[in-house]
Amino acid sequence: MGRSHMNAMILKLRHGAHLSHSDEERLRALASERRIVAAHEDIIREGERPENIYLVLDGYACRYTILDSGVRSIMAYLLPGDICDLHVALLGFIDHSIGALTRCEVAEIPPQAIDDLGADHPAIIRALWWSTLVDEAILRRWLVSMGRRRADQHLAHFFCELYMRMDSVERVRECSIQFPLTQEVLADTIGISAVHVNRVLQQLREMRLIGLYGKTLTIHDFDRLAEFAGFSSHYLHLKDRMRSEALPPKRDT
Amino acid sequence: MGRSHMNAMILKLRHGAHLSHSDEERLRALASERRIVAAHEDIIREGERPENIYLVLDGYACRYTILDSGVRSIMAYLLPGDICDLHVALLGFIDHSIGALTRCEVAEIPPQAIDDLGADHPAIIRALWWSTLVDEAILRRWLVSMGRRRADQHLAHFFCELYMRMDSVERVRECSIQFPLTQEVLADTIGISAVHVNRVLQQLREMRLIGLYGKTLTIHDFDRLAEFAGFSSHYLHLKDRMRSEALPPKRDT
DNA sequence: CGTTTGATTGACACGAGTCAACACCAGTGG
DNA sequence: CCACTGGTGTTGACTCGTGTCAATCAAACG
Numbered sequence: 390m391g392r393s394h395m396n397a398m399i400l401k402l403r404h405g406a407h408l409s410h411s412d413e414e415r416l417r418a419l420a421s422e423r424r425i426v427a428a429h430e431d432i433i434r435e436g437e438r439p440e441n442i443y444l445v446l447d448g449y450a451c452r453y454t455i456l457d458s459g460v461r462s463i464m465a466y467l468l469p470g471d472i473c474d475l476h477v478a479l480l481g482f483i484d485h486s487i488g489a490l491t492r493c494e495v496a497e498i499p500p501q502a503i504d505d506l507g508a509d510h511p512a513i514i515r516a517l518w519w520s521t522l523v524d525e526a527i528l529r530r531w532l533v534s535m536g537r538r539r540a541d542q543h544l545a546h547f548f549c550e551l552y553m554r555m556d557s558v559e560r561v562r563e564c565s566i567q568f569p570l571t572q573e574v575l576a577d578t579i580g581i582s583a584v585h586v587n588r589v590l591q592q593l594r595e596m597r598l599i600g601l602y603g604k605t606l607t608i609h610d611f612d613r614l615a616e617f618a619g620f621s622s623h624y625l626h627l628k629d630r631m632r633s634e635a636l637p638p639k640r641d642t
Numbered sequence: 643m644g645r646s647h648m649n650a651m652i653l654k655l656r657h658g659a660h661l662s663h664s665d666e667e668r669l670r671a672l673a674s675e676r677r678i679v680a681a682h683e684d685i686i687r688e689g690e691r692p693e694n695i696y697l698v699l700d701g702y703a704c705r706y707t708i709l710d711s712g713v714r715s716i717m718a719y720l721l722p723g724d725i726c727d728l729h730v731a732l733l734g735f736i737d738h739s740i741g742a743l744t745r746c747e748v749a750e751i752p753p754q755a756i757d758d759l760g761a762d763h764p765a766i767i768r769a770l771w772w773s774t775l776v777d778e779a780i781l782r783r784w785l786v787s788m789g790r791r792r793a794d795q796h797l798a799h800f801f802c803e804l805y806m807r808m809d810s811v812e813r814v815r816e817c818s819i820q821f822p823l824t825q826e827v828l829a830d831t832i833g834i835s836a837v838h839v840n841r842v843l844q845q846l847r848e849m850r851l852i853g854l855y856g857k858t859l860t861i862h863d864f865d866r867l868a869e870f871a872g873f874s875s876h877y878l879h880l881k882d883r884m885r886s887e888a889l890p891p892k893r894d895t
Numbered sequence: 896c897g898t899t900t901g902a903t904t905g906a907c908a909c910g911a912g913t914c915a916a917c918a919c920c921a922g923t924g925g
Numbered sequence: 926c927c928a929c930t931g932g933t934g935t936t937g938a939c940t941c942g943t944g945t946c947a948a949t950c951a952a953a954c955g
Contacts, residue, residue: 405732454786457872462786479658479772484779484877519732526737528781533707533715535788536833539942571901580789582944587903619710624737793911824933835912840935 396420397470397558398444404557404628405519406512415510420444420496426489433473433487441497443473448493449570453577454485463578465528466551470558475503475517491569519626526624535580538619541589543579545618548599550625552608557627568606649673650723650811651697657810657881658772659765668763673697673749679742686726686740694750696726701746702823706830707738716831718781719743719804723811728756728770744822772879779877791872793834794842798871800832801852803878805861810880821859 399416402408408416423446426432432450433439450467464485467473473487478500506513527550534543555566572590576583593599598614600607608614615621652669655661661669676699679685685703686692703720717738720726726740731753759766780803787796808819825843829836846852851867853860861867868874 452782456786456790458790460790462790464782464785476771476775479768480775480779480879482876484879485782515732518729522729522733525778525781526733528778528785529705529717529738532717532781532785532788533709535785537709537711537713537715573901583901584903584945585943588943591903623735626733626737826933836933837913837935838911841911844935 395559397446400558401470402516402520405516408512412510412512416513419498419502420446422497424495424497426493426495428489428491431486431488432495433483435484435486436482438482439474439477441499442475442503444496444498445469445471446494446496449490450487450493451490452485452487461577468554468558469560472520475521490574523626530624540581540585541592542618544589545593545598545614546620547579548606548608549615549618549620553622553625564609565605565607567604569604648812650699653811654723655769655773658769661765665763665765669766672751672755673699675750677748677750679746679748681742681744684739684741685748686736688737688739689735691735692727692730694752695728695756697749697751698722698724699747699749702743703740703746704743705738705740714830721807722813725773728774743827776879783877788833793832793838794845795871796832797842798846798851798867799873801859801861802868802871802873806875806878817862818858818860820857822857
């Protein structure tokens with residue numbers, strides 16, 4: 390992972406605003422202070438007041454909490470290109486933890502560096518706000534899925550979203566994405582038990598809606614999966630339609 | 643309702659920043675263009691690109707969607723003092739509807755008026771961002787409740803949050819708030835069936851955790867309810883502890 | 896190689912949905 | 926003034942999705 394990828398943040402923010410060459414240069418510079426976070430390690434812990442803003446360049450991270458009962462609840466995925474808490478400064482402390490689900494490469498950005506962007510790079514600022522709003526929209530969809538979809542549809546919906554988000558930062562190859570997460574992690578993200586995740590995954594595989602073997606998730610017919618899940622991508626506010634590579638192969642009927 | 647209340651937005655934003663007299667004057671001016679929305683009417687419909695920013699001054703409104711299956715999912719409550727979509731402009735269209743659950747008094751604010759605040763009233767800008775971040779935190783808590791709490795705890799948690807938010811804009815009187823909503827509305831906010839809402843409400847009443855008769859919700863012992871729900875108010879990022887009037891009467895033990 | 900972590904399976908329990916009937920209003924109109 | 930109405934709240938019986946527990950299997954790893 391993370392070898393010759395283009396800076397994912399730039400790929401992502403292109404969906405939110407038109408970025409000039411100078412904008413992109415500046416973004417590249419922002420992500421210069423890099424660090425590796427081991428899997429299962431926290432990036433920010435609940436109650437802290439983080440000094441810096443974190444940007445995920447590679448790997449999977451998530452927002453989560455542990456309830457009194459001891460169960461974990463995952464509230465969001467941070468994928469390559471995603472930024473954590475652009476403006477925690479306003480709230481003083483953070484009300485949940487951010488942890489690395491896999492080994493992650495992250496960049497630390499001093500808040501001042503963001504403020505300094507304001508004058509010369511308004512497009513970047515707009516793109517950053519755009520991404521915040523999209524995060525909120527995703528949160529709302531998750532809430533809907535959690536409340537009103539059966540486990541199988543919910544999981545399918547999650548896979549659709551993940552696939553599209555990964556596609557938007559060019560992490561889809563041959564209808565597949567790297568997905569080195571355990572079923573227990575999936576359980577905590579869709580709010581069901583790990584055992585039931587297992588059952589539902591088998592069902593989705595049997596229906597040929599997904600392939601999930603080893604550490605790679607494959608979606609051969611995205612439209613069918615989306616249909617099953619009741620997924621519509623409009624809430625992601627992505628600029629382009631799906632990249633052709635991510636689409637199922639054409640049949641010459 | 644809505645007779646001699648202080649402008650709820652000002653009460654709310656005081657939690658997010660210190661507002662000068664001049665700031666408050668300016669806020670009062672913002673809410674001058676008022677309108678009544680009838681119960682069950684939409685304020686903004688999914689897919690639209692709203693011209694103005696809406697501010698709820700009185701009544702209950704909500705964000706919601708209708709799924710393909712026909713069920714409604716309520717994703718947020720807009721209480722007096724709450725603002726809808728400060729920055730939809732960035733996204734182009736809105737991916738859910740906003741509707742009045744009861745008769746509402748709303749103010750329409752042209753986006754330009756917000757931009758103009760930037761120069762002279764930085765505290766207002768900060769307070770507005772604060773409120774956006776709190777909205778997001780609330781969304782995350784809802785997600786956790788939806789995924790990991792039983793219906794009874796979930797409902798109790800919702801009541802705790804509602805009570806505190808209403809208290810923060812001085813809408814609590816004698817441990818009670820106005821709550822003229824049907825059990826079906828509750829069902830769509832908690833993500834369960836209306837029949838089950840009924841059963842759970844009876845249980846909560848029997849445990850003397852809440853009183854809900856007619857159109858008023860009473861919480862005599864907030865701490866007990868919070869304990870039952872696993873509620874902690876930190877995520878609301880409110881400035882003060884609960885107002886004394888909202889607390890249960892002191893016993894001289 | 897044993898040890899460990901994660902995936903899979905089956906039996907059973909329980910929370911919550913569904914459907915249908917009924918009770919209880921607040922309006923409404925005759 | 927009363928009968929009708931439609932919306933809401935309440936109840937019971939039954940079904941179904943998911944949770945829980947425990948055993949087993951498979952793969953990863955030092």
